[in-house]
Amino acid sequence: MSSPALLQPEPQPILACTVSRDVQLFDLLIEDMEKAMGEQWGDLGFGDCLLFLDQPEAEALQFLAIALDAEDEASLEEVIALIVAAKARDIRIILVTEDVSPTALHKLLKAGGDEFVPYPLPDGELAQAIERVTSEPEEPEIVPSRNEHSLKAKNDRSGVLIPVQGMAGGTGATTFACNLAYELSTIEKEDAPRVLLIDFDLQYGSVGTYLDVDRREAVMELITDTEAADEEAFMQATLSVHDKLYVLTSPPDIMPLDIMGPPDVERLFEIALANFDYVVVDMPTTLVEWTQTILEQAHVYFALLEIDMRSAQNTLRLKRALQSEDLPFDKLRFILNRAPGFTDLNGKARIKRLADSLGISIDVTFPDGGKQIMQANDHGQPLSSAAPKNALRKEIAKLAKSIHDVNVGEASVSTKKKKRK
Numbered sequence: 227m228s229s230p231a232l233l234q235p236e237p238q239p240i241l242a243c244t245v246s247r248d249v250q251l252f253d254l255l256i257e258d259m260e261k262a263m264g265e266q267w268g269d270l271g272f273g274d275c276l277l278f279l280d281q282p283e284a285e286a287l288q289f290l291a292i293a294l295d296a297e298d299e300a301s302l303e304e305v306i307a308l309i310v311a312a313k314a315r316d317i318r319i320i321l322v323t324e325d326v327s328p329t330a331l332h333k334l335l336k337a338g339g340d341e342f343v344p345y346p347l348p349d350g351e352l353a354q355a356i357e358r359v360t361s362e363p364e365e366p367e368i369v370p371s372r373n374e375h376s377l378k379a380k381n382d383r384s385g386v387l388i389p390v391q392g393m394a395g396g397t398g399a400t401t402f403a404c405n406l407a408y409e410l411s412t413i414e415k416e417d418a419p420r421v422l423l424i425d426f427d428l429q430y431g432s433v434g435t436y437l438d439v440d441r442r443e444a445v446m447e448l449i450t451d452t453e454a455a456d457e458e459a460f461m462q463a464t465l466s467v468h469d470k471l472y473v474l475t476s477p478p479d480i481m482p483l484d485i486m487g488p489p490d491v492e493r494l495f496e497i498a499l500a501n502f503d504y505v506v507v508d509m510p511t512t513l514v515e516w517t518q519t520i521l522e523q524a525h526v527y528f529a530l531l532e533i534d535m536r537s538a539q540n541t542l543r544l545k546r547a548l549q550s551e552d553l554p555f556d557k558l559r560f561i562l563n564r565a566p567g568f569t570d571l572n573g574k575a576r577i578k579r580l581a582d583s584l585g586i587s588i589d590v591t592f593p594d595g596g597k598q599i600m601q602a603n604d605h606g607q608p609l610s611s612a613a614p615k616n617a618l619r620k621e622i623a624k625l626a627k628s629i630h631d632v633n634v635g636e637a638s639v640s641t642k643k644k645k646r647k
Contacts, residue, residue, distance in 0.1 A: 397531055
């Protein structure tokens with residue numbers, strides 16, 4: 227007859243643990259862990275988990291699901307110590323966070339967090355994160371980027387900063403920024419100016435799409451740790467278009483706009499302006515803390531609008547905001563995109579009424595480029611390649627030449643003055 231002890235099932239090893247201040251605050255996490263792990267998981271507090279990692283029972287652990295909310299930011303160092311200890315034992319980390327600041331989340335990911343899942347948990351998201359951290363990693367295939375370049379930082383330039391911002395969504399600001407930068411980079415056949423295009427729309431930036439340039443993790447590392455960034459890291463984060471234009475895309479994933487602060491932007495521009503003749507910046511339509519930093523450093527700040535109420539109202543809001551803070555509103559140069567054509571007999575009068583009602587000067591008008599613009603953007607080509615005879619492309623090229631002529635003329639005058647001294 228078999229002994230009763232032999233009939234007892236072997237206890238299943240603990241493969242995962244949730245770690246939190248109070249797991250009852252994360253009831254959806256409990257449900258999802260039970261679905262994914264059955265009975266092969268446990269729950270511990272931060273201090274208890276650190277002790278548990280030294281026990282023999284912890285040898286089977288595959289991952290920790292660390293649940294945090296805003297209150298846990300006060301004890302962030304304790305959480306980071308736990309992550310470091312777990313990673314030393316080859317245990318993966320899934321961060322489940324609610325109302326945690328971007329700065330705190332960045333520190334946790336940098337300490338060794340493998341996956342990030344927001345709370346309340348989206349349906350099926352935890353299971354997918356578990357699958358990613360527990361699956362065997364594949365050997366990455368090393369494929370050189372199509373847009374790699376060999377440009378090295380020499381700090382031999384004194385660049386012109388040209389931000390571009392739309393007064394409303396869809397006014398064509400990104401199209402203009404991409405094509406202005408490309409026209410500047412090809413304006414001279416010999417000894418062409420060195421041009422950098424930066425996409426600072428960190429959430430929905432389209433520069434990479436419009437110019438067929440891959441978004442890189444190196445950009446994320448650059449903007450989240452600018453204190454450690456140097457010229458070499460900056461250049462490695464950029465890619466080239468046709469070996470003419472250099473591009474710093476937006477990050478691969480959506481990031482909060484406050485992931486950068488004014489000091490971060492200043493450090494990036496210090497490198498950029500010392501290594502490029504022109505730095506064109508595609509700005510988000512949202513005003514953020516570092517918008518002021520860019521406005522104050524800009525040589526000229528292009529703002530695109532259309533003849534519609536949303537553009538007009540937003541322009542008035544921007545004007546009031548800048549003037550109330552004594553910021554240099556006079557740096558803004560307004561461009562009317564999709565302006566009325568010559569067949570519109572009342573077009574000029576409508577443009578004048580718009581400018582007068584807003585109290586601004588509309589310096590440049592662009593025609594509607596038609597379907598060719600969307601087609602060029604979808605194919606990732608600048609207009610000079612996809613539609614060189616397009617009316618909009620001709621006007622952007624004309625403006626680029628004007629900017630370059632003014633800059634070269636000022637540089638020439640400055641050189642003569644230095645010689646006289």
